[in-house]
Amino acid sequence: MAMREGARPGSARPGSQPGRLEETMRRRLGRECVYVPSCRYGLYVALRHWCPPGGKVLMSPVNDDVVLFVVLAAGLRPVQAPVNPLDATLDIDAVPGEVWGSLSAVLTTNLYGNPDPAPGLRRRCDALGIPLLEDAAHAIGSDIGGRPVGAWGDASVFSLSKHVGAQAGGILSVADPGLREALATSCEDLLLPRRAASEAVYAVRPYAEAAVRALRLRRAARAAVRLLGLMEREEIRMPLRPRELARAGAEAPDLGAYDPWVRVDMHDYRLRSGPLRLARIGRGLDRLDEVLAACRAGTELLLSTPWAPPAGAGRRAGHPDRAQPLFRVPLLVADRDAAVAALARRGIVVGYLYDPPLDDYAGADFTDVSPVPEGARWFARHALPVDPLRARAVADVLEECGARPAGPPWGRGPSRG
Numbered sequence: 001m002a003m004r005e006g007a008r009p010g011s012a013r014p015g016s017q018p019g020r021l022e023e024t025m026r027r028r029l030g031r032e033c034v035y036v037p038s039c040r041y042g043l044y045v046a047l048r049h050w051c052p053p054g055g056k057v058l059m060s061p062v063n064d065d066v067v068l069f070v071v072l073a074a075g076l077r078p079v080q081a082p083v084n085p086l087d088a089t090l091d092i093d094a095v096p097g098e099v100w101g102s103l104s105a106v107l108t109t110n111l112y113g114n115p116d117p118a119p120g121l122r123r124r125c126d127a128l129g130i131p132l133l134e135d136a137a138h139a140i141g142s143d144i145g146g147r148p149v150g151a152w153g154d155a156s157v158f159s160l161s162k163h164v165g166a167q168a169g170g171i172l173s174v175a176d177p178g179l180r181e182a183l184a185t186s187c188e189d190l191l192l193p194r195r196a197a198s199e200a201v202y203a204v205r206p207y208a209e210a211a212v213r214a215l216r217l218r219r220a221a222r223a224a225v226r227l228l229g230l231m232e233r234e235e236i237r238m239p240l241r242p243r244e245l246a247r248a249g250a251e252a253p254d255l256g257a258y259d260p261w262v263r264v265d266m267h268d269y270r271l272r273s274g275p276l277r278l279a280r281i282g283r284g285l286d287r288l289d290e291v292l293a294a295c296r297a298g299t300e301l302l303l304s305t306p307w308a309p310p311a312g313a314g315r316r317a318g319h320p321d322r323a324q325p326l327f328r329v330p331l332l333v334a335d336r337d338a339a340v341a342a343l344a345r346r347g348i349v350v351g352y353l354y355d356p357p358l359d360d361y362a363g364a365d366f367t368d369v370s371p372v373p374e375g376a377r378w379f380a381r382h383a384l385p386v387d388p389l390r391a392r393a394v395a396d397v398l399e400e401c402g403a404r405p406a407g408p409p410w411g412r413g414p415s416r417g
Contacts, residue, residue, distance in 0.1 A: 017278035024285050025158065025171045029151050032180040034172045036187055038269040039137045039159035040070050040262060042172035044255055045186050046155040047074035047105070049179075050131040053253050055104025056368065057133075058095065060116075061357035061376040062088040062383075063109050065237050067135065068358050069261035071107070072245075072366065075253030079103065079368040080359040085375035085409040086309045087114045087330065088383070092121065094372050100128060108134045108153070112352070112385055113295075113326035115144035118152035131155070137170075138162060141292040141325040155183075161266075162327050163291050164284035168268070168277045190255065194272040232264045236353045237361050245366065291389075295325035298388025305395050307331035307384070307405050328352050328385035331394075334404040336384050342401035348390060355380035375409065382406040 018035040025033040036042035051057065053075035059067070061080040071078045079102075082094035088111045106125055108116040118134065125132040134156035136142075139149040140163045150156035150173055160169035172187065174180055232238060238261065251257035255270070263269055273281075300323045302308060309332055333339045340350045357376040359369035370376060386394045 017275065017282060018273070021160075021169070021278070021281060021285060022171070025173065029148055029156075029173050031151060031173050031175055032177045034174070034180065034184045034187055035273075036157075036170045036172050037168065037191070037271055037273050038266055039135070039157050039161070039170035040066055040266070041190070041270050042157040042170045042187070043067070043107075043133075043135060044070050044074055044262075045183060045190065046133055046157060046172060047071060047076060047107075048253060049183060049186060050133065050154060051076055051104045056102050057105045057107050058090075058099070058103050059107040059358075060088060060090055060109040060111065061359050061370055061373070062111060062354050062380055063358060064352075064354060065358065065361065066262060066264060067107075067109075068362060068367065069258050072249065073252060073255050073258035073262060076104070077368065078358070078362075078366070080357070080370040080373075080376075082370055082372035083375045083379065085378045086332070087111070088376065088379045089114055090116045090121065091372075091375065092117055092124065096371055099368075099371070100124065103128065103130055105131045105133055108132070108136075110134065110136055110139035110142060110149050111354075112328040112330050113139045113142045113149075113324050114330075115139060115142050115149050115324070117144070118147075118149065119145040122152050133157075138327040139324075140164070140288070141295070143324075160281050160284065163295065163325070164281065164288055165291070166277075166281040166284040169273065169281040190270060191272045192270050194274050236355050238264050240362060240366075242363075242365065249366075292325040295327070295388045296323050298391035299323040299326045299329050301391040302329040302331060302386065302388060302395065305331070305398070307333050307398060307403065326388055329388050329391070330379075330383040330385045331398075332379075332382045332406040333384045333398070334382070334406050336382055339384050339398060339401065339403045342403070343386075343394065343397050346393065346397050348386075348393060348397065350384065350386060352385045353380075353383075355383075378409040 021035050022033040051074065056077045056079045057071055058079045058081050060083055062083060068078055079099060082091040083089060084091050090108065106121055108118065108121065110116050121132055131154040132152060134150050134153035136150040136156050137159035140158050142149040150158060154175050156173045158171040160166050172183060174183055248257040303323060343350055357373065357380050359367055359373060
């Protein structure tokens with residue numbers, strides 16, 4: 001075990017707000033859960049618990065750059081896996097045998113809610129005697145092999161900022177209930193104190209964002225943020241800053257050393273949650289099934305359009321007639337940037353783009369590059385991740401602007417024009 005096991009109990013008090021959130025997710029997953037202030041924080045705790053410093057972790061190169069920095073902060077070496085170019089799920093069979101033999105863990109991504117092949121990965125990890133860790137940030141309602149995503153790994157982490165819509169909070173779940181207290185204690189030990197200013201900003205943020213949308217002030221708001229020096233991403237990927245990153249590596253494992261990268265887009269990722277935040281998360285969880293139903297309906301609509309991936313992607317394994325409730329539906333378009341611009345003109349903002357893949361972004365100094373990088377590059381260049389809750393509007397805009405479906409990657413799959 002990489003992290004120490006604390007002596008004091010780490011459980012949330014029965015009936016407390018964190019305790020109610022944990023119980024809600026425990027019922028959904030059938031396993032013990034620990035509330036954490038963010039998914040990235042929970043992932044760091046899991047990596048530190050299961051992986052010895054210096055170990056290698058297989059992961060997807062089509063992923064948020066924050067995840068790469070969390071792996072580095074845990075003192076681990078990211079290993080980029082080949083992926084299916086049609087949905088960016090991990091391609092188990094394309095991983096060389098020598099790579100499997102070098103690993104300390106496998107980390108799934110379940111990108112946009114499309115499940116990685118967890119049953120096969122579970123078998124591989126069991127044969128190798130290494131942990132399977134599931135990043136289920138996008139996949140709180142997805143399933144595979146008759147089980148929820150997040151119920152296959154030794155541990156899994158969920159975001160309560162995505163489908164739940166709370167813009168805060170996460171869940172760390174664990175297969176072995178005997179480890180729950182040790183993990184809860186580790187989470188507690190790394191938390192930073194709650195800040196009144198952070199809670200105040202969190203309280204007013206939804207109203208400020210609603211006002212920006214209503215008054216069509218997105219460009220003005222973005223310009224103001226840039227003028228104040230608060231813009232952390234000018235491009236899809238944050239600045240790598242390789243010299244500073246190399247210096248941080250000398251201190252790993254250390255979350256604080258990597259804080260300038262891990263905190264991007266969420267500066268309160270390791271702050272203790274206040275009652276307002278916890279109450280809002282609870283209300284979002286209460287409405288989760290309604291949101292998932294709406295996401296499933298929107299996903300079905302988008303999967304029927306000309307830009308949808310080939311049949312199978314985005315659908316439930318074993319149930320091809322029913323869609324997953326995807327967080328974002330990755331349509332495949334020939335000119336993704338033109339489609340993004342057309343949607344922006346109609347007030348539809350496209351986020352959660354992960355281009356270029358992490359090995360092209362970080363380079364061999366900070367990650368083991370994929371042995372078959374073409375699939376990730378093709379997907380990252382053509383994927384247009386759109387909100388299924390805006391499915392009809394998105395389809396209308398793409399039709400009006402004449403967006404063309406992407407052709408098949410290197411001859412794989414049926415011709416799509």
